[in-house]
Amino acid sequence: MMMLTEPEVAERLRCSTSKIKRLRAAGKLAYLPGRPVLIDERDLDAFISGQKRIGRELERPSNETAANTDEAREWALAQVLGLKKK
Structure with a gap:
């Protein structure tokens, strides 16, 4: 059993x-x-093990999602810049 200091x-x-x-x-x-x-x-090892995350592969957004994202971006820019949507 090895004991470690905070540093x-x-x-x-x-x-x-x-x-x-x-x-x-x-x-x-x-x-x-x-x-x-x-x-x-051993407590440090347990802490580290508890912090690990397993990533998952991200799916590509569909064209519909991409279109919605573009619309949302345009709306947000219009709000920030005070522009009216056409």
Whole structure:
């Protein structure tokens, strides 16, 4: 069992120690209180595993969806620029 300090965990996650403190305060990352605060490497691994996302292939929009998107874009521009729709 390897115990890590907050700076070591921050280095592994490539984030700040403040982020690690926020994760601990939110109950998302288990830790042992003390000076220094220690985080079990297994708890860090579990946290990382819980954060992983599996992407899915995006479908291409149909021509109808694309046409609706273009209409929406034109309407939004007209609203922002104060133009009247033809």
